[in-house]
Amino acid sequence: MSPESVLCWSEDPDLAGQLVRLARSVASGPEDRVFAASFDPPSDDGSRRIAEAGAHVLIRPNPAGPASTDPHVVASELRALVDTSHVTLVLLGSTKRGREIAGRLAGLLDAPAETGVARVHLDAGAVVVEREMLSGNALAQETLIARPAVVAIMPDVSASSPPPTVPVVQQVPSTSPAPLSERLELRPKPSGGVRLESAERIVTIGRGLQKKDDLVLIEALATALGASVGCTRPLAAEAGWLSDDHWIGLTGHRVKPRLYIAIGVSGAVQHLVGMRDSQTVVAINKDPNAPIFGQADYRVTGDLYAVVPALTKALDAK
Ligand SMILES: Cc1cc2nc3c(=O)[nH]c(=O)nc-3n(C[C@H](O)[C@H](O)[C@H](O)COP(=O)(O)OP(=O)(O)OC[C@H]3O[C@@H](n4cnc5c(N)ncnc54)[C@H](O)[C@@H]3O)c2cc1C
Known part of the structure; x- marks a missing residue:
């Protein structure tokens, strides 16, 4: 050979x-x-x-x-x-x-x-x-x-x-090919400064959140847990509420934290690909038939606007 x-x-x-x-x-x-x-x-x-x-x-x-x-x-x-x-x-x-x-x-x-x-x-x-x-x-x-x-x-x-x-x-000498494009400007991409791949705990929010201002609820829970904030693709790519470095899934980041809390996330296959190596998964969703529950170790059926503040309060009280 x-x-x-x-x-x-x-x-x-x-x-x-x-x-x-x-x-x-x-x-x-x-x-x-x-x-x-x-x-x-x-x-x-x-x-x-x-x-x-x-x-x-x-x-x-x-x-x-x-x-x-x-x-x-x-x-x-x-x-x-x-x-x-x-x-x-x-x-x-x-x-x-x-x-x-x-x-x-x-x-x-x-x-x-x-x-x-x-x-x-x-x-x-x-x-x-x-x-x-x-x-x-x-x-x-x-x-x-x-x-x-x-x-x-x-x-x-x-x-x-x-x-x-x-x-x-x-x-070695260059063959000097002529470039087909020219960079006019280099602008840093807005970044949330997170590195989800190495995060031990992640609180992920999906389209269950009604408006950008409500992100404070999710951030408060993440702070109480010492966790990073992740999101589904629509929140980063469509709504632009969070930068791309929060986006988890097939076309986003692949994560493997010890604790993954999915809030208002339906559990589309493209999202699951990015988080399925998580050790313990908690899902909070108002739809009892949401596919994310099939991946969860702990399932909370309820409105995130009631469940998340209650959870944060309980954690803060500890
Ligand atoms: C080629 C391709 C690549 C993709 N890559 C990715 C990817 O990398 N990552 C990714 O995430 N997606 C990806 N997607 C998109 C994916 O298919 C889904 O559309 C997306 O994951 C859905 O996001 P979501 O769960 O936030 O929203 P939805 O599917 O709209 O789910 C929202 C959930 O919130 C629940 N909810 C609503 N209100 C409340 C409330 N008040 N309290 C509690 N629960 C509530 C609903 O019951 C629902 O289950 C990709 C799609 C394609 C075609």
Whole structure:
């Protein structure tokens, strides 16, 4: 079987390091090689960390400014590296940007691509991937026969820690592709400053809340519990009552707190995907047939405008 040559890239240095470790566990033959692409200077902390994870880092200076601003530039530069380093497998992060670049790169290479991949391994020369489908309710196993293959890996996929290697960082000339877009302005997204993925307790509010001002009820309960506030998609994406970093579910954050309190949340499958790893679930809903009750350890059938203040009062009195 011919040796594997894996190329990793992510705009996030931590994720790039994860990809390198994964690549080294997937391509562990004596002649296999793991490369990582970087558009940062060799002295950059990110480049150094990727090299320490065990990749041969190929640095491409990008004359058109920060490469991350133009997916076409990144995909074209990666495509050139695939050619010059005889790459058989490209691993990208399955972030929004990573998925966009995966599609562009696969188009340039006429290669198969998979995104949202949870696991990857090689079997008799073919790339076998597992990815979630049907809103996370099923795992699809697929084989990519043609090479090179492009695979975008979900963040936080674990890989065994391979033995340390001597870091190698090499500068290679840029192919200088012309950008197809230009960034005019960079404005930080409004953020509630929460990081739900690591929260131990979460109080989540759904469309059962009638108006934005009533969020104070939910915040008071969260404060009494030392919890973070989460929400369903309509509250962030449609109403804009909370920022996106509160949004839990298939297209939001995936959480696994010890305590999850769902208030005025119906329990749509797209929401459940994001919270089903919670340890203890409490649901408060006025509809006794709400699907969220099927996921709950403790069910409170009632009006949130009565139940939530009473609960907060009881907690504050302790
Ligand atoms: C492609 C796609 C991706 C999606 N991704 C996500 C996602 O990531 N996250 C997500 O959350 N959704 C997602 N959705 C939307 C999802 O399908 C649901 O529409 C959404 O989760 C419903 O939000 P909700 O439970 O707040 O509202 P509703 O479904 O409207 O439920 C409101 C609930 O509040 C209860 N209620 C009303 N008044 C009171 C009261 N006074 N006291 C107590 N209970 C009360 C009602 O009985 C009801 O059960 C996605 C949809 C699609 C198509």
